[in-house]
Amino acid sequence: MKTVPFTRQEMIDCIEGRPTRRPAVAIGTWIHLDQLSEDKQRRLEKLYADYPFDMEAFYIKKPATFGQPGDRFCWCDVKDADPHIGRTKSVGVDEESAISWEVYDQITPELPDPAGVDLFEGWPEDDGRYRMAWLSYGPWSRIWEYRGMTNSLMDLYT
Structure with a gap:
């Protein structure tokens, strides 16, 4: 070393x-x-x-974007809301497959608990170095997942 x-x-x-x-x-x-x-x-x-x-970097387990009704560790638990279901290509959500505001309004108000143990599964052992947790997805990514890029930009504009 x-x-x-x-x-x-x-x-x-x-x-x-x-x-x-x-x-x-x-x-x-x-x-x-x-x-x-x-x-x-x-x-x-x-x-x-x-x-x-110099630092121990690791990912925090992130909640799923879509799940089933009653799922605790997902952002959207509305039945059949996932726009990826049935798609044959791996592409981003677009305005044709994005969820509507009617579906969006059904999303549970009980968001994943940021202090919940689910987020911290698989953390490395503390070895005295600086620890930096990484969580991808921010508020912009979440709305894009739900509404698609075109709709998201128009939603912000209106």
Whole structure:
């Protein structure tokens, strides 16, 4: 190992502009080694051994966009609301298959609990490094999933 990863506090200090050891970029990655050639995998594994990540990055389990009525861990539990059901191509939601406002109004007001244990399944062991949780999907992505791009833009406009 050519360099020792920052501790949690050193990483916080670096983020806040007070580096204590080395003026460096925080190292972390989401590269899926299994999707690279064996040669690239070996080179990256050596790089990671020499320069370990300064932070532990991991995904939070995200709620499903669509589910069945009564599902606790989904955003929309309206029967047959999923516009992907029956589609033969893997494409984004468009205005032809997006859910209507009538369906949208049926979505349960009981959203997934952000403090629920479901979100934290599979967290890595705490090893003293800075931990950064990653949750894809924000409010824009959610409405796009429901309404499609054209409808979403028009909804915002109107």
